[in-house]
Each structure stands twice: as C-alpha cells, then as structure tokens.
Amino acid sequence: MLREWQKRCIHQVLNQYLNHSDALVLATPGSGKTIMASYVAKSLLDKRKIDYIVCFSPSKVVSQSIRVTFEQILERPFNGQLGALGTSRTYHSMTNINELINNLSMSRVLVIFDEIHHCAGDGSSLSNTWGFQLLSTIQKLATYTLSLTGTPWRADTLPIPLARYSDPEGNIQCDFSYDLIEAINDKVCRAPLITAIDTDQVMVRKGQERKTYRSIAELLENGDVSYRMILKQPETITYMLSLSIQKLDELRTTSSNSGGLIVAASYAHALQIQAILSGHFGKSAIIVSYKQEDSAELINSFRDDSSEWIISIAMISEGTDIPRLQVCCNLTDVTTELYFRQILGRILRMTTEQTAIGYMFVLAEPDLVEYAERLNQAIPDSYHYEQTDRLLEGVEIPNNQANSNHGYQDDTRKTFSDINVDDIFGSNLNELINHSTLAELSMSSFKSRIISYYQAL
Known part of the structure; x- marks a missing residue:
C-alpha cells in the first residue's frame, strides 16, 4: 500500500x-x-x-x-x-x-x-x-x-x-x-537521537613537550592532531563501541533482529574496529568495502539474517535498504553534511517490529555537532525550499532522556586507562595501525551529550 x-x-x-x-x-x-x-x-x-x-x-x-x-x-x-x-x-x-x-x-x-x-x-x-x-x-x-x-x-x-x-x-x-520532520510526524521514518562523545582530558606529546586539551574541538583547533588520529585511538573506539553495543543489546531484548552499523575510515581502521569488537566485547562483525568483490552478497545476507554488527567503508551510506539497522557508530573521517545525512538515513527506516527511534553515536567534531543540531532543516539555507517550523508530534520520549539534550551527561564519564592494547590486538597491532602515531595522543576521559529531536524545532 x-x-x-x-x-x-x-x-x-x-x-x-x-x-x-x-x-x-x-x-x-x-x-x-x-x-x-x-x-x-x-x-x-x-x-x-x-x-x-x-x-x-x-x-x-x-x-x-x-x-x-x-x-x-x-x-x-x-x-x-x-x-x-x-x-x-x-x-x-x-x-x-x-x-x-x-x-x-x-x-x-x-x-x-x-x-x-x-x-x-x-x-x-x-x-x-x-x-x-x-x-x-x-x-x-x-x-x-x-x-x-x-x-x-x-x-x-x-x-x-x-x-x-x-x-x-x-x-x-x-x-x-x-522532509525528515514530515516523515517522522507521518510515522514513515524514525526520529534520530544522536549522542555526541567528547573528552574531558586529552594529552598530546611532541618530543618533550606536552599539551592538555579539554575538548575535541579545542584539540582540533590547535592543529597538532588530525580527526583521523582521534578516530584511531583504541580508547576512542572502545568507548564509542561500548555505548553502541549497550544500546543495541537493549533494543534486541524486544526486537531480536535489530542491527548495528559501524562506519569506518579505511580498511585498516575497519580491521582495528573488528579486533576491538571481538577481543574486548566478544562481538563478531562482517566488513564490507569497495575492495571486496562479494560485498554486495554480504550486505544482502546481513539484510536477511539477524546478526548484530556490520562494518562498512563507503558501502552503506545511501540507498542501501536494511530496515533492521537501528544503531550507528559513526567512526568515519568524512565530515561533510552530505555524508552525515546519508549515513543517518540508514537507521531511520521505520519497521513494525522496532521502536520509532534511530540511534547514532558520533564524536563531538564541531562540524558533525553542527549538522546534528540543524537536522530540522530539510536542506541547507543556501538552497531554496519553502518550509515552516513544525512540532514533532506523536513520538514518545524515553523518561531517562527527556532532559538530556541540554548538555553533557556527568554519569557517562569513563576512564579507559585499564585497557591493555596488546590484549585487544595481539601481535598484529602494527599491521593494523601505526603505534608510534598513537603514542603521541592520550585520551583518558569521555562524556556524552544527547542531541534530541522530540521538541519543537
């Protein structure tokens, strides 16, 4: 119909x-x-x-x-x-x-x-x-x-x-x-709930010099560290995965075929993520990328089965119909608004078996936060589109999230100083990531800000 x-x-x-x-x-x-x-x-x-x-x-x-x-x-x-x-x-x-x-x-x-x-x-x-x-x-x-x-x-x-x-x-x-607001109100698409992950303390070492930063925005503004370097940090990946896994596990208690998408920056990065998923969390995931001739078959198989996680490198961004995807861990280094919205669209397809919310976890990179905060715009201001402000009606707010969009949650702070990198990656660490690059950056604490779209936009 x-x-x-x-x-x-x-x-x-x-x-x-x-x-x-x-x-x-x-x-x-x-x-x-x-x-x-x-x-x-x-x-x-x-x-x-x-x-x-x-x-x-x-x-x-x-x-x-x-x-x-x-x-x-x-x-x-x-x-x-x-x-x-x-x-x-x-x-x-x-x-x-x-x-x-x-x-x-x-x-x-x-x-x-x-x-x-x-x-x-x-x-x-x-x-x-x-x-x-x-x-x-x-x-x-x-x-x-x-x-x-x-x-x-x-x-x-x-x-x-x-x-x-x-x-x-x-x-x-x-x-x-x-647009998205109409689709949410019509119960055609899920409402997005985006959690931005920031840090309380980052230490950058350059030779004998050490600098400490209090946010990802401050760290990137300084220019000593690239966004891709942050994404490669085992601490970053582990924390992002922990929140994503927790949410997907929660959803699968009522909908056993709910799936999760992890978007990686490169094939080596995808292998790193896969290793942490397996070694630290005991979770399995398939990888799909343009380098694999059987990626289309793997995606079709994932669409029809009930496995938990799929890791993508530039393969599942738009047009790919996997309605059971409901959680996204966004770890790509592409920070354009086009790509951000394409990825978000993968978890917004409504189904009768699952809840009316799609969850994305993303680092608090300034551009990504800005994109999330203006999702009420159908298209950027530079393009013509007549639109009036509307309320998102008919979407229930979970009680524990109703007031969480005003700032960062203190109760989600975690420290990962006890993670043994060698335990996660084993002897193949140097094949997956550049250990000397990671040694220049130390991230010791994280906090979460939930950006919610259940209020007037």
Whole structure:
C-alpha cells in the first residue's frame, strides 16, 4: 500500500510531465523513494506514454534493490534482457552507454536517476563523467526523466544535473519535497537521537613537550592532531563501541533482529574496529568495502539474517535498504553534511517490529555537532525550499532522556586507562595501525551529550 506522501508525489510528478519532461523529487532517506518511482513508471506504462525504463543508481547493491522493487511492482522482468520492461544499472556503467543510445533514440523511455547528487556539471564547467554523460546524451534522448535525492547538494558545490535553478547562485527548485520532520510526524521514518562523545582530558606529546586539551574541538583547533588520529585511538573506539553495543543489546531484548552499523575510515581502521569488537566485547562483525568483490552478497545476507554488527567503508551510506539497522557508530573521517545525512538515513527506516527511534553515536567534531543540531532543516539555507517550523508530534520520549539534550551527561564519564592494547590486538597491532602515531595522543576521559529531536524545532 502506498503512503500518503507517495500518492501526492506520484500525482505531482505525472502533472509535471504534462508540460515538462524532467522532474526532481527530494524525499528524506528511508521514506520510500524507489517504490514511489516504480509506481510513476507503472502509471506511464499503463497510459502507454513510455515503452521502457532505465534506472541509474550509485552502487551495485542499490541497483539490485531497485531491480527487485521494479519487478515486484511491474510484475515483469527488469533485468535488461529480452522481454524485460527495463534495466537497473550503476552510474559507473554510464561511461559506456553506447549500447543504450539506440534504445533511447528509438523508444519512449523513462530514465530514473537515484541519488542524483552523485552527478555534477553544467556542461561547460569541470564535471565528473556521470554528470557530463547525463547532460550531453541521456537527458536529450529520454522521453521523461525522474531524478531522486534525499540530500540535494554536493560537498564540491557543483550543480546537480537536471535540476531547474531559481537563481544564478544555483538554488534548487524541487518539484516535490518531503522532509525528515514530515516523515517522522507521518510515522514513515524514525526520529534520530544522536549522542555526541567528547573528552574531558586529552594529552598530546611532541618530543618533550606536552599539551592538555579539554575538548575535541579545542584539540582540533590547535592543529597538532588530525580527526583521523582521534578516530584511531583504541580508547576512542572502545568507548564509542561500548555505548553502541549497550544500546543495541537493549533494543534486541524486544526486537531480536535489530542491527548495528559501524562506519569506518579505511580498511585498516575497519580491521582495528573488528579486533576491538571481538577481543574486548566478544562481538563478531562482517566488513564490507569497495575492495571486496562479494560485498554486495554480504550486505544482502546481513539484510536477511539477524546478526548484530556490520562494518562498512563507503558501502552503506545511501540507498542501501536494511530496515533492521537501528544503531550507528559513526567512526568515519568524512565530515561533510552530505555524508552525515546519508549515513543517518540508514537507521531511520521505520519497521513494525522496532521502536520509532534511530540511534547514532558520533564524536563531538564541531562540524558533525553542527549538522546534528540543524537536522530540522530539510536542506541547507543556501538552497531554496519553502518550509515552516513544525512540532514533532506523536513520538514518545524515553523518561531517562527527556532532559538530556541540554548538555553533557556527568554519569557517562569513563576512564579507559585499564585497557591493555596488546590484549585487544595481539601481535598484529602494527599491521593494523601505526603505534608510534598513537603514542603521541592520550585520551583518558569521555562524556556524552544527547542531541534530541522530540521538541519543537
């Protein structure tokens, strides 16, 4: 059954096609954009306005998920082979799109671009290959295009193809928008509860010189230590994991298949995290990354089983549908707002078996804290979007968290001076991380601040 926002969106897009060939839809991650798009395609097919559908998406995992959804809704194959109504491909395949050009030019085709912000370029400025191909070939040949995004901006500020701009600054005018606040109020998405982890005491040693800092922001502002170095600290990882594991264990007492996502900075970092999970907490986790050919299969397996943890390096950020994910331990060194919201979207898909809250644990890096505090904005102020302030209604606040968003909790302070690094990593420590780098930084105490979204925004 379609959700109310999906029905409104389908109606708006079909009306848009009466006078224009392109449509751009912004819908918050986890709200069901793919299902909406499949019904747009079905309606156009039923009205005999198109003959074929081509879907592009960022990754193999997402491409496979789109294919499954379209086959279910259209009740026909969607594998690009003889007798199929369409095909689902990755953006990377667009570097060799000659095989599609004949179909695009000789047939009436709907082209759907999932997470369109992956493409950039205006035809004259520098652009990536995907954006150039979109603008120079596909847009001209497609009968209709439908662009989908949950995060309609790019860190490099390059314009998104197929968007109609309202002014020279590149302010985006969406044809339909459905933001996170609406999705929470409609019980389509979970409400996010983000815990920012800071420190009371950090000591940095440079030769004989020692400096002490009282927060991560102060430490990073000084410039002696990078954010990635903080993320590699065993104390940091252990504390972040302890909170994440505690929350997931609590959730699994009532929903045994709730899952947790850990986002790592690199493959070596993922191995380090996996070692701490196993050696210190007795927990197992699979790792998925672009380096592994079987990552798509591992993700699909994790989606369907009831195991606890999956560690990702640039694999589970957007479009990947694993509804049972409810806890995220964010340990990536990518600190853009785009990536932050993409990751958060992985734990906000609503299910009937689980609670209406998604939990993210993140270090109190200044940019990340700022992003968390302005999640009430559908898109950044630099982009055009008409929105009024609304209350988050119908979401119950756990009693022990109702007043926790005003500052850092004193009762969560912990010291990890008793952790034996060699016990955690064994003899392979030097293969996983640079021990000499870690020796320059000592973090001895942590505190937590919960950023809650159950109040007026």
